[in-house]
Amino acid sequence: MSIFDEEKLKLVSGNSNELSILSYDVNSIQRYIFQSSNIKAIMGSSKMIDEFDKEIQNMKEFYVVTAVGGTGMIIASSDREVEVKEMIKDKFYKMVPGGEITISSVRFKRDELINGIKNGKNYKIPADIAGIKFENMDGKNSYSDIFKIISSEMQRQKSLNNPKTPLFEDVQRCELCGVMPASSIYHFADGDLYICSACELKIQKGKEKIREEGYAEELADISLSEMDKNWIGFIKVDINNLGNLYSKIKTSKEFEQKSGEIEDIIQSSINKVVNVFNLKNKYLVPIHGGDDLFMMVPASKVVDIFKTLSSSLSSLSKMGLSFSAGLGISNVKMPIKFIFESAEALISSAKKCAYASDNNENFVAFKVISSNSIDPVTEDVLYEDEKTKNIYKLGFGMSLSQFFNDLAFVEKLRNQKLIPFLQKTYSCVKDRYEVAGLNVNYFFARSEMKRVIEDPIQYFNKFALTERSEADGKKVYESKIPYLLELSRLWG
Numbered sequence: 001m002s003i004f005d006e007e008k009l010k011l012v013s014g015n016s017n018e019l020s021i022l023s024y025d026v027n028s029i030q031r032y033i034f035q036s037s038n039i040k041a042i043m044g045s046s047k048m049i050d051e052f053d054k055e056i057q058n059m060k061e062f063y064v065v066t067a068v069g070g071t072g073m074i075i076a077s078s079d080r081e082v083e084v085k086e087m088i089k090d091k092f093y094k095m096v097p098g099g100e101i102t103i104s105s106v107r108f109k110r111d112e113l114i115n116g117i118k119n120g121k122n123y124k125i126p127a128d129i130a131g132i133k134f135e136n137m138d139g140k141n142s143y144s145d146i147f148k149i150i151s152s153e154m155q156r157q158k159s160l161n162n163p164k165t166p167l168f169e170d171v172q173r174c175e176l177c178g179v180m181p182a183s184s185i186y187h188f189a190d191g192d193l194y195i196c197s198a199c200e201l202k203i204q205k206g207k208e209k210i211r212e213e214g215y216a217e218e219l220a221d222i223s224l225s226e227m228d229k230n231w232i233g234f235i236k237v238d239i240n241n242l243g244n245l246y247s248k249i250k251t252s253k254e255f256e257q258k259s260g261e262i263e264d265i266i267q268s269s270i271n272k273v274v275n276v277f278n279l280k281n282k283y284l285v286p287i288h289g290g291d292d293l294f295m296m297v298p299a300s301k302v303v304d305i306f307k308t309l310s311s312s313l314s315s316l317s318k319m320g321l322s323f324s325a326g327l328g329i330s331n332v333k334m335p336i337k338f339i340f341e342s343a344e345a346l347i348s349s350a351k352k353c354a355y356a357s358d359n360n361e362n363f364v365a366f367k368v369i370s371s372n373s374i375d376p377v378t379e380d381v382l383y384e385d386e387k388t389k390n391i392y393k394l395g396f397g398m399s400l401s402q403f404f405n406d407l408a409f410v411e412k413l414r415n416q417k418l419i420p421f422l423q424k425t426y427s428c429v430k431d432r433y434e435v436a437g438l439n440v441n442y443f444f445a446r447s448e449m450k451r452v453i454e455d456p457i458q459y460f461n462k463f464a465l466t467e468r469s470e471a472d473g474k475k476v477y478e479s480k481i482p483y484l485l486e487l488s489r490l491w492g
Contacts, residue, residue: 002114003142004075004252008063013077013110020081020105021113023150024056024088025158026070027100030344033286034337035098036176038188039218041199042286042336044206050289051205052095056088065252066259069289073150078107097198098180104157106150116142117149143249174199214280216296219332222282225300229332233302235309236326236343237266239291240354240363245320259290261319266293269312273297273305286336294340299329303407303490310362310400322362324350324397329490330369342369346395353397364403367395368486390429390436390465391478394486406480410487412452419488421447422481425464429479433465440464 002009013019026032026049033045049070056067056074062084063075076084085103092101108117171181172194180196186203209215216222222232239262249255266288274280279297287294297305306327313323326346330339349365357363398406413419421443428439437460444456453459461467463484465477 001251003116003146003250004065004113005063006114009075009110009113012061012063012075016077016079017110018078018107019110019113020076020078020084020107021146021150022074022076022081022084022088022103022105023154024072024074024092024101024103025154026092026096027102027158029070030287030340032096032099034340035179036199036202037335037337038176038199038203038206039216039284039336040206040210041176041202042206043209043215043284044202044204046286046288047205047209048096048202049099052092055091055095059087066256068259068263069292071290075113081105081107097201098177098196102154102158102161104150104153106153108146113146117145143251143255144247147246147249147255213285214274215284216282219296219336222284222296222298224277224282224298227300228298231299231329232332232339233297233299233305233329234327234339234343235293235295235297235302235306236340236347237293237309237313238324238347238351239316240322240324240351241320241360242291258319262291262316262321265313265315266291269309270295272312273308276308277301277305279305286340294343296336296339299490302327302329306364307404310364314362317360320360322354322360324354324362325364325400326350326367327364328367328369334369339369342367346397349395349397351397353399357399362400363397364400365395365397366403366483366487368489389476390433391476392429392482393478393480394482396483406484407487407490409452410484411491414488414491416448416451418447418449418452419485421449422485422488426479426481426485429464429481433467433477436460436465 009019029049033042033049035045036042053067053070053072056072057064059074062080065073065075067073074084074088085105088103089101092099112118174180174182174196175193176195176199180198182194183197184195184200185192186195186200210217219232220229223229245258246255249258270285270288270293274283277297282298284296285294286296295305295309306325310323310325316323324347326343326349328343328346330342346365346367350363353363354361410419410422413422424443424447425440428436428443430436431439440460441456444459449456449459463480465479467475467477469475
């Protein structure tokens with residue numbers, strides 16, 4: 001069984017026995033997409049990268065293995081290596097102005113791309129790439145051997161090629177991206193701005209993408225209820241365990257098949273929530289490529305949408321995969337870049353749980369973004385009470401099942417009009433552990449909490465203050481009450 005398509009290899013190699021695998025990767029792709037806070041410019045940046053990938057896919061004279069999400073792999077005869085690099089660069093800088101790209105190449109014998117690498121000593125590579133560990137190269141893990149080599153070279157090229165933001169002296173910079181020199185005045189609904197030609201093209205492409213995909217034109221359009229006038233929901237999803245999956249792949253055809261299956265599952269999941277919740281013109285997907293997804297949806301429906309989305313994504317488990325998610329609501333006035341970076345931090349929290357778990361579970365971290373700051377929300381927001389040193393937890397990772405259980409608990413409290421008891425508990429946990437326990441028990445007995453949870457001790461230990469021991473034996477107390485109060489804000 002040939003690793004790469006043997007007929008395609010013959011077509012591109014001609015009489016040569018040496019082939020070159022060229023890889024490209026758009027540098028800091030997310031930073032490029034969110035360079036501006038203008039929705040149309042953001043969507044246009046995403047569209048330009050998509051169109052560049054499609055242009056690479058149409059390079060029929062070469063063997064294009066993959067080109068999606070700003071990354072690609074092309075095989076050509078070694079004597080055309082420089083020519084192909086220049087073609088990729090030329091297309092990229094014309095189609096993605098203001099962006100940067102890294103291109104790497106590794107030469108192989110044609111037989112190695114058909115039957116596998118029998119002698120790994122010919123290639124200098126580290127022990128693992130991007131967290132993916134490989135067995136010795138003996139042809140058994142054929143495609144993953146080659147993947148490791150080209151990934152290593154890409155990392156090396158990126159370390160050498162460190163493009164810096166261009167500096168333009170004595171010129172007015174673009175008022176959207178703040179990087180390129182401004183070239184023209186653009187008329188926006190809320191006033192005129194002096195912008196660069198790259199941002200002008202981004203806006204044009206963004207308008208096209210919004211129209212083609214049925215996205216919202218403005219954040220204010222992402223609204224289904226009164227709550228949505230002030231809040232916006234966000235969902236970011238990232239696939240776990242991809243390294244394990246890719247390290248077992250034997251052929252490029254299998255790689256294309258697996259990648260296609262993942263893409264289909266994510267796309268069908270998006271389509272499902274759009275149809276079920278009638279989201280046409282009321283949502284945005286600024287990032288969707290490979291294993292990455294970032295959605296902005298009405299805040300009033302973000303949890304229901306997430307439930308449907310996660311249920312649909314659960315079919316990833318058939319491939320031995322799971323996912324991590326960053327979920328929350330944000331003040332609608334926050335810059336989209338800030339919301340995205342906060343979602344990224346929540347993903348990191350969820351992934352820490354995934355890495356620590358022996359089970360193929362899905363994980364999530366939740367946060368309400370209600371005020372601006374210099375930096376986005378950091379993962380695992382822990383802050384100590386100055387007096388008691390009790391720790392209040394926000395934005396921490398947990399299994400999906402735990403999150404939905406907590407959500408159901410808060411919904412019961414809301415239905416029984418018992419959210420004020422959470423607020424009362426919050427004031428109690430600011431005291432020492434023993435005192436807090438007595439006070440919570442006292443208020444529990446005087447409340448209607450037994451309608452929701454019968455045992456006050458269970459409530460206190462599970463939510464109010466949970467005792468744990470650190471490595472040095474010191475006892476610390478963590479409270480999930482601030483997190484439960486944030487969950488209660490999902491209902492306005």
